[in-house]
Amino acid sequence: RFEEAMDCLIKAIEIKLSLGKKADLCNSYFNLSEVLISAERYDEVPAIFNKTEPLVKEIEDPAGSVEFDFLKAQYYMGTGSYAKALEKIESYIEYQKESGSMSKVPGALRNKIRIHEELGEEGLALETYRELDLLSQRTYKETCSAMAAELAASFRFQQKMHEIQLLSNQNLELQEAKATIEKQYEELLEIDSKLKKANELLEKQAEIDPLTGLLNQKKMYPIIEREINRATRYGTPLSMIMIDLDNFKNVNDTYGHLQGDILLKNVAGIIRSSLRKVDFVFRYGGEEFLVLLPSSDLQMASSTADRLRDELAKTTYPKVTMSAGVSSWSGEDATHFIQKTDHLLYAAKGKGKNRVEFQKGS
Template sequence: MEENKNKVVELLKQYMSTPENEPSRGISYLKEAVFILNGQGKTLAAHEILEKELRKFHDNSTVEMAILLNMMIKLSALVGDFAGAVEYSRRAQAICEAKNERELLTKVIINTSGLYFKMKDYDKALMHANKALQMAKRNGDEINAACCLNNIAIIHENGETGESGIPYLEEAVKIKEKHGMNAELPSSYVNLAELYYESERKAEAAELLEKARTIAKANENEYAIVEAMKYEARFLKGEGDLASAINLLEEVREYHQENGNKTELLGVLNDISSVYELMGDSKEALNTFKQITELSRSIFKEEQARSIAQLESSFEAREKLREINDLAEQNKRLRTVNEEISEKNNELQEMKAKLEEINRLLEKQAETDPLTGLLNHRKMKSVLDSEISRAERYETPLTMIMLDLDDFKSINDCYGHLKGDELLAAIGKLIRSSIRKNDFAFRYGGEEFLILLPSADMQRTTEVYSRLKESLREHLEIAVSFSAGAKQWKGESSDEFISIVDKLLYEAKAKGKDRLETSEAAI
């Protein structure tokens, strides 16, 4: 580590002493210094140095400059400077296209995909990742293709695409192992480990996590070591070892705080807050939530300030201001008209933004049951068809639970319909908290619910049933039971699948209620 530190200092000295008429040599020193800092996890230091020096090369359009700009896309995204990252991406792509640098352009688009992922714009992230993948395949570039597959997997798992990221990550890992991409493998291992863990493949998840730790330590890659710690903490949380999970997460928080990785720090704080909630430590959970709020505001304010500063200092803005001042007296009437047009345009833009937001809300409302917050019957058909196709394509299990509250009419009669609605809303929340993020829950009818469990067999389904039953017993102020039917998909159409599970539900009712029926022999 000390050797790398000395090397960074020496490279920066060489960069500062490089004559102005040899910019390419200076850029190469700068690039190597920033690369070492980034590898050490010194994100903030690397970003500050490169941001300051890039201003000196505004008109430089060499391939070396495109490489630096590509590095800045990732660094800027990590420190929360999203506006700057978008601009660096635009400049890097322009240089690559002008120089016909296809491989470097692919890398730029991969990093741009990662940028939009950090911004939670999953549609743009997926669009750029797919574009980069097609370019890599055309160029026969397996290494960049692996990076694209990695991004696509993470986007699918975090966006609302309904598609599993596991096959993409498994293919990415095979390529990276084949080419000995040890610098890239730890991130793929931990990402795949998390998906395996969520799919109840815990032994495989633990093996991948150990591989990630081993390679990261061998490479002295502090960032990758910390990432492995973060995922280990998540696994410990899932196993109920909350004290160990919080200890690891505090170490991860300290690392990202020291190195200025604001967007990563935001994610870690959310993990910490969720663990404290599970521990019942409301004071620490609230304190962490306040830190999350402050950090989110800080990222937004810094990005906004950078955008304004860049606009005010740009050559184009100064030129336009000078022209307006020179022609002010001669064009008063025209300026007034332009201001009115601009004002109307702003109003139209605001109206457009509001309409788009309203349309998004309407679309969500059209798919969501307003009382329980679960997906509605209308959305169920498309999701079920999609999951059946995926189960058939990847030969993975898919199970369904249909449940119906027992004697719900008597609850309405005894407590009133308003209390009954409150009870249904509470049950909707408990169902969501009892399933994984890649599972689906629907309000099927009045007091009927349907749960769809991708990549889950009947044992997993029975566990979900038991967990939900216990959750209702512990958290509802009015005692309520439910009957349920469950079945693993065996090739039926979606309508046949629902019909069989529905019959199993009513068989459970016929056998005395408050039970789960899974035997098709009974119907």
């Protein structure tokens, strides 16, 4: 309910202006800026920043100045000025670390990750993920230590520990039982750790086609839906290529299924190495592959498909050609986007194979 929020904030600003409450007025401007950014009304934000800037300088509050810079970072992110946003976020993180306000750092790190992902900087995004993970672990350990210290300070806890110590000293069997329990607990922790790793591996394997190493259909739909949302949010193009190897059954019949599997694996490698890092390729089923091209219009996608067709014809053994359908997203959901591209593939097959059929009128 952005409009109601802005009405309330504007009234609050009028009252604080009349009373000369500069520090409180600064906070209201902060809040109004946040609402405008959340509502994606970016063209109205600079005017509020211009009113806020002199107040921040006049109040001379370092924390308030840093928070204002973080607001600017959010504005720059929303308007696509990622370099400026990163500069402000880095300064914000450094200040919070120096001041000991570690609880504010994770949110800023998540914004850094988002920027790196938007820029396709997977390495920097992964590095920031690791920093966030280490910070979370450290915070967790510090919280546990604080809770343990508080518990240790409790008289009742000290009394219970004293009673346990007395019983342990009096009864050797209890000491041995305690040692056995601790050993078993350590073994359980080790087993639990192995189970978690095994489950993570199984979950990852469930999303990977075992023959080609490509992502499978289970992973395909969430990624397509995510990229559709991204294209909607930023107004960027999104295209898809559906590929089918021509007469692949002849390969299996002539050279055997083992050679057919090797060919599929080689084709997957050729497709993957011919695409950008930001592109996705999935094994759709059998000898069919689906390629998703973020920030690519129909012309770029068609050129990519033609390049793949030429590359496969030149480098595969046994020789194999491909037919492809190419389309650009135009507002439909993931299922209809795939169906639209699949129909173009079938049109290419029907027109003699070894060709690319693309969406007309786009």
